[in-house]
Amino acid sequence: MTSQLPTAPKPPTADQIRRAPKVLLHDHLDGGPRPGTLIELAGETGYQGLPETEADKLGHWFREASDSGSLERYLDTFTHTNAVMQTREALVRVAAECAEDLAEDGVVYAEVRYAPELHLAAGLGLEEVVEAVNEGFRLGERRARENGHRIRVGTLLTAMRHAARSLEVAQLANRHRDSGVVGFDIAGAEAGHPPTRHLDAFDYLRHENNHFTIHAGEAFGLPSIWEALQRCGADRLGHGVRIVDDITVAEDGTATLGRLASYVRDKRVPLELCPTSNLQTGAAASYAEHPVDLLRRLRFRVTVNTDNRLMSGTSVSREFERLTEAFGYTLDDIAWFTVNAMKSAFIPFNERLALINDVIKPGYAALKSEWLFTETAPTSGSVSSRG
Ligand SMILES: O=c1[nH]cnc2c1ncn2[C@H]1C[C@H](O)[C@@H](CO)O1
Numbered sequence: 001m002t003s004q005l006p007t008a009p010k011p012p013t014a015d016q017i018r019r020a021p022k023v024l025l026h027d028h029l030d031g032g033p034r035p036g037t038l039i040e041l042a043g044e045t046g047y048q049g050l051p052e053t054e055a056d057k058l059g060h061w062f063r064e065a066s067d068s069g070s071l072e073r074y075l076d077t078f079t080h081t082n083a084v085m086q087t088r089e090a091l092v093r094v095a096a097e098c099a100e101d102l103a104e105d106g107v108v109y110a111e112v113r114y115a116p117e118l119h120l121a122a123g124l125g126l127e128e129v130v131e132a133v134n135e136g137f138r139l140g141e142r143r144a145r146e147n148g149h150r151i152r153v154g155t156l157l158t159a160m161r162h163a164a165r166s167l168e169v170a171q172l173a174n175r176h177r178d179s180g181v182v183g184f185d186i187a188g189a190e191a192g193h194p195p196t197r198h199l200d201a202f203d204y205l206r207h208e209n210n211h212f213t214i215h216a217g218e219a220f221g222l223p224s225i226w227e228a229l230q231r232c233g234a235d236r237l238g239h240g241v242r243i244v245d246d247i248t249v250a251e252d253g254t255a256t257l258g259r260l261a262s263y264v265r266d267k268r269v270p271l272e273l274c275p276t277s278n279l280q281t282g283a284a285a286s287y288a289e290h291p292v293d294l295l296r297r298l299r300f301r302v303t304v305n306t307d308n309r310l311m312s313g314t315s316v317s318r319e320f321e322r323l324t325e326a327f328g329y330t331l332d333d334i335a336w337f338t339v340n341a342m343k344s345a346f347i348p349f350n351e352r353l354a355l356i357n358d359v360i361k362p363g364y365a366a367l368k369s370e371w372l373f374t375e376t377a378p379t380s381g382s383v384s385s386r387g
């Protein structure tokens with residue numbers, strides 16, 4: 001009887017990556033509308049400011065305009081998406097399409113964030129904004145199901161760090177915690193806007209046993225991460241990529257962690273990494289140089305996210321494709337990132353566990369066993385293992 005040695009797991013194809021169940025924790029609703037939808041909504045609402053009037057060109061414009069290497073200029077592009085997301089109908093539509101697009105990309109669980117305070121310009125109140133977005137997500141989940149996809153979407157309410165509505169938004173998130181809002185976040189330009197300005201919001205949420213993440217360690221380094229964790233009590237770090245500033249790698253590959261990096265790893269603080277977004281805002285120079293792989297090898301609680309699908313022309317699958325090209329990741333690696341993300345979600349523990357055991361693990365097992373059933377599968381007498 002012949003017996004082959006186990007072969008190295010193969011890199012997954014783009015199609016396998018898309019069909020693999022994935023979890024997304026960091027995605028902005030106003031960073032992901034379809035370009036065609038923006039054009040139609042601009043027509044309906046009379047917004048004249050869109051820089052292009054054809055969908056392909058508009059998508060391209062967003063990617064180019066977001067490539068400047070500066071977070072501040074990157075954030076300027078949101079003026080256009082938020083300009084047309086001011087009515088109930090527009091919010092329902094954008095949220096529904098978001099759920100459908102994520103489901104089509106193989107995402108089974110997502111936490112999508114948005115800042116209610118940015119959607120009040122045409123007269124909606126904060127409550128109405130949340131109700132419209134919730135309605136849109138429920139509609140999108142239903143449509144996805146009709147198309148054979150299963151997805152569950154929770155939202156995070158974001159407060160803008162340069163503004164002064166964080167306590168109000170935190171209270172809003174708490175009121176809606178049993179109707180689709182699973183947590184809170186602060187976003188916006190990091191430099192000059194420390195999260196400690198919003199301590200009352202974080203204290204309130206901790207008092208209520210609620211959950212929050214903070215954009216930190218993206219444009220600004222370790223002090224921002226330290227504040228988010230030790231002064232504010234964040235459950236997760238939005239980006240957090242600059243934690244590598246506290247890690248030294250010697251020539252022989254030995255890594256030494258400083259106190260903060262050790263704390264982040266020891267406490268299993270989830271890092272919501274967003275590789276393409278980091279390339280655009282200057283936090284990393286290329287995929288191959290992105291800290292995601294060092295952090296993965298050091299077994300930080302790393303997750304892979306999109307941040308803004310429109311500005312980055314990306315999807316969760318595309319992020320994994322780029323990382324697979326750069327680091328040779330296998331389906332086992334993608335499953336590891338996915339389980340990390342599911343463990344770090346803000347929904348109850350029993351639901352996270354059920355998604356891991358009943359959806360994610362069986363999904364990867366099914367993908368990994370597909371080679372057994374192809375026409376060219378080896379017959380008896382050879383033993384091989386594939387990824
Ligand atoms: O990566 C980001 N860093 C900081 N702020 C961001 C990022 N992506 C989006 N935002 C801002 C712009 C949006 O209007 C706001 C709410 O989604 O959050």
Ligand SMILES: [Zn+2]
Pocket residue numbers: 026028187215238307
């Ligand atoms: Zn973000």
